[in-house]
Amino acid sequence: MISGRRQKMSTRQIISPGLVNRRKFLQLTAAGGGMLMLAACGGSGGASGHTEIIFWLPGGTQTYCNAHNTIEKDYQKLHPNIQMPPVLCGTGKQDYTEVLLAHIAAGNAPDATLYWDSPVSLGASGAAMDLTSMMANSQHAKIDKWPAGALASCQFNDKIYGLPITAGVxxxxxxxxxxxxxxxxxxxxxxxxxxxxxxxxxxxxxxxxxxxxxxxxxxxxxxxxxxxxxxxxxxxxxxxxxxxxxxxxxxxxxxxxxxxxxxxxxxxxxxxxxxxxxxxxxxxxxxxxxxxxxxxxxxxxxxxxxxxxxxxxxxxxxxxxxxxxxxxxxxxxxxxxxxxxxxxxxxxDWPNWAVIPRGAKHAAEAFQYLDYMSATGVRTWFNVLPDLPANADFSHSILPDGLVQKRGKAFAQEIMDFFYQQQQIVTPMxxxxxxxxxxxxxxxxxxxxxxxxxxxxxxxxxxxxxxxxxxxxxxxxx
Known part of the structure; x- marks a missing residue:
């Protein structure tokens, strides 16, 4: 099973956010059509009395995407007023960043997404929302809950444009x-x-x-x-x-x-x-x-x-x-x-960042979901693919099952403790x-x-x- 991490390493690309505008969106729709129009059909209005949150992933294996669908379902059980359709699991052969930016330019962005490139690139161009004030009032996502090095990858001009949900070292x-x-x-x-x-x-x-x-x-x-x-x-x-x-x-x-x-x-x-x-x-x-x-x-x-x-x-x-x-x-x-x-x-480190795109229709509700994912939902993710959670509220006694089976609990705990220590000395990247x-x-x-x-x-x-x-x-x- 190849992780989302490996897929990120093999497909990593950046399209400059400053180059994407309404005209570019129309060009992309004409050229790529299928995925863009399919994604555009999702909308964000829920059934009466419900709020629908649209969450995207850049890609990953089916196991990885299924894990995120499980996180969504678990969250909806705790919040019956929230509806979340299955995650968009990548954009096929089309570059994910390009598709995301086209939707932002068209005013039809998802409410939140994981992002495999720097949130600073999105924030500096106005394509991502500043999360600083929402973090201050959160349960898990407060600034002091994140390693300084990982959080630095989200900061630009004293604003924070992403959450480093996992930050493997x-x-x-x-x-x-x-x-x-x-x-x-x-x-x-x-x-x-x-x-x-x-x-x-x-x-x-x-x-x-x-x-x-x-x-x-x-x-x-x-x-x-x-x-x-x-x-x-x-x-x-x-x-x-x-x-x-x-x-x-x-x-x-x-x-x-x-x-x-x-x-x-x-x-x-x-x-x-x-x-x-x-x-x-x-x-x-x-x-x-x-x-x-x-x-x-x-x-x-x-x-x-x-x-x-x-x-x-x-x-x-x-x-x-x-x-x-x-x-x-x-x-x-x-x-x-x-x-x-x-x-x-x-x-x-190399984080998996979560961002809220500019123009998200339910930004406050989407942030509450990301707050949940930071410490609780990420457990499901970690059980499937043991990338290193970055939030201080995630228990360090939770160990990767596969590693415990292969090398024993004592070795697994010692190795994970080492990684968490390294997470505290990450150089800005x-x-x-x-x-x-x-x-x-x-x-x-x-x-x-x-x-x-x-x-x-x-x-x-x-x-x-x-x-x-x-x-x-x-x-x-x-």
């Missing part, structure tokens, strides 16, 4: 069985605490057969599946004492000296461990990640014991077992190691009004550096200019 996953066979300590406290130590350990696992990589310890940038490094770079930057985006001053810092040094570091790592050519990694028979390659079907190197360590999220406690045939059982996780310029331990555009530019810069098409200073400067120019353009339109 990143850490270093490692194959404890392989470590043991090599006589390497499997204790979390003994895992490398610096990039230099990680780099040294990685070489212990890297083997070749002629010009073909057989196994590796840890991959360099530009090699994991789906180009996920473009989203992870804020973590690497923070680990090296810098940042990619300064939200307070609305300035990108992509070409800071520390970030250029970071890219030089990974390039040096490529030269030392992987013979100076990223293509040795890219053309391997496996994909250097914990998920199969969506395009080629190549198996995940981590589960097949071709890769000893991987940067991945807490959602892997479920997804690790969904790929057919993991060849080992004992894995563990550790904090992210610090770069040469790093002084502060951090983590990163996902907080730019042009998040999607910037991710694309960063991905291009990483590719140009790691394929040696450009020097780090040049590639980072080009990305810096493109992102700052785009941001300034969006801010001028406000």
């Amino acid at each position: 990143f850490s270093m996953w490692y194959n404890a069985e392989w470590f043991e066979r090599k006589g390497i300590s499997v204790k979390r406290e003994d895992f490398p605490k610096t990039w230099d130590a990680l780099r040294a350990l990685s070489k212990e696992f890297t083997t070749w057969k002629g010009d073909e990589l057989q196994t590796i310890g840890f991959p360099v940038l530009h090699t994991p599946a789906q180009g996920s490094d473009r989203y992870n770079l804020p973590m690497w930057s923070a680990l090296n004492g810098s940042q990619i985006y300064d939200a307070e001053n609305k300035k990108y810092t992509i070409d800071s000296e520390a970030n250029i040094a970071m890219m030089d570091y990974f390039l040096s790592w490529l030269n030392e461990e992987y013979r100076g050519d990223v293509n040795y990694l890219l053309r391997a028979k496996v994909i250097w990640d914990a998920y199969p390659d969506a395009q080629t079907g190549r198996a995940p190197a981590f589960q097949t014991q071709k890769q000893a360590m991987v940067l991945q999220g807490s959602w892997m406690v479920g997804d690790f077992y969904t790929w057919t045939g993991p060849s080992f059982e004992k894995w563990n996780v550790a904090p992210l190691p610090l770069g040469p310029g790093g002084t502060k331990q951090i983590s990163g 996902w907080n730019s009004p042009v998040e999607g555009f910037a991710s694309d530019q960063i991905g291009t810069a990483i590719a140009r550096v790691m394929t040696k098409a450009a020097k780090p200073k040049q590639a980072m400067a080009e990305a810096q200019k493109a992102c700052q120019d785009k941001l300034d353009s969006v801010l001028r339109k406000k």
